[in-house]
Structures are given as structure tokens and as C-alpha cells.
Amino acid sequence: MKSFEKLSREFYLKDTLFVAKNLIGKYIVHIVDEKKLVMRITETEAYIGAVDKACHAYGGKRTQRTESLFLEGGSAYVYFIYGMYYCFNVVTEPQNVPCAVLIRGADFIEHSDLNSLSLFRYDKVYNELSRYQIKNFANGPGKLCKALGITKALDKESLLGDCFYICRGEDISEKFIKVGKRINIDYAEEAKDFLWRFYI
DNA sequence: CCTCAGATGGACT
């Protein structure tokens, strides 16, 4: 059962761990250059500012970059990393509660515009891709942003708008959702062991 | 399948 019903503000205002778990199976939609890019979320991580040394806004830290995290749930937090890549987060909870869910992985849906995604991701049409390129198309936060055309221009954008939003997608049974430690946050002391990563 | 070096530049101190 698929649904393209846009997620509501109420959903994003909920508890960050709830949102992280329940974003699995949802569809990201980005309409750009007359193309409708759609992929299904397969992996997420929760970042909870008040208690989480891995969160950019840990302890309420407010800088130019983290300002997005203080927006109302349902906003986008897009930041630039390693000189080359973007990471896309969904801001959660009410305004001034700096929490977000990092979207770490996505895959194709039945009606994905494969060539449009492929041109963004690899500057090639889909049928020129290798098996390896297809298998690893968007299984990482930077790859997914490239495929969906997500850049810093979308930072702070509302996810309730017309061109960039998330919709209901497919309801995934809880028993299929795996849980684990978050990736690449070795600096975060005790927080590196929190089981705040969700994936199928 | 695995590991690892190198790319690359903005944000922050």
C-alpha cells in the first residue's frame, strides 16, 4: 500500500526517536527542473541536542550552522561536510528544541524517474550504470543528497511546501526495522553507543 | 568481499 499523502506538521513535532523510526519507508520528494525525484527512506539516525554529544547543537550550542536545528519540526537542516558532500536532516520537535533525524539511505520506488536520479548522481543515464553503481546508488547520506539534488539551497526549507517534502510511502512493520549504533561519531564519548540508528 | 589513502572546503576556535 503506497501513499503520496504529505506528512503533517504534527508528525515532525513528535519525539525524535519516534520520527526517526517512522521515517523508514517514507518517500522523499524533490521537484526540480520540472523533474519529480522520489526515493524511499531506508536508513535514519536520531540526533537529540539536549543529551547527545554527537549532535551539532549539543548543550544548546548555537552557531550559524546549527541555527536550522532550532527551527520548528518539519524544517530541513542541510549542511556541507568533508569539502564535497551534503547531509540532509529532518528537524523534529517544537521550535527551539534542537533535534533532527539524519537521512542516511534511500532506495528506488516503483515509479522513480531513474534517469533523472541517475543524471544527478552520476551524470549518466540509468542504463549506463554498473551493477555496483546501482547497488550503492543512495546508501549513504552524501550519495542520497547527490541523487535527489539536495544542496545547501534547501537548508531551513519547510518540508510542508510544494517542491520538497516527505510523504507517507509504505507502512513498514516494526519487526522489519533494525536498530544499531550510529555511524562515524567516535568523538561523541558515551553517545556513540546510543542505539539511535534505524534501517531496513 | 575488504581496507585505506586522498580529495576538498566551510565552519568553528
Add this chain to the structure above:
DNA sequence: GTCCATCTGAGGC
């Protein structure tokens, strides 16, 4: 000057 919620290609198995 240092850090970084990453990715790719090359080389080995």
C-alpha cells in the same frame, strides 16, 4: 589551523 554525521578508486583476497 583543525575538524568533519563522506565517498571513490585502487589494490588485495
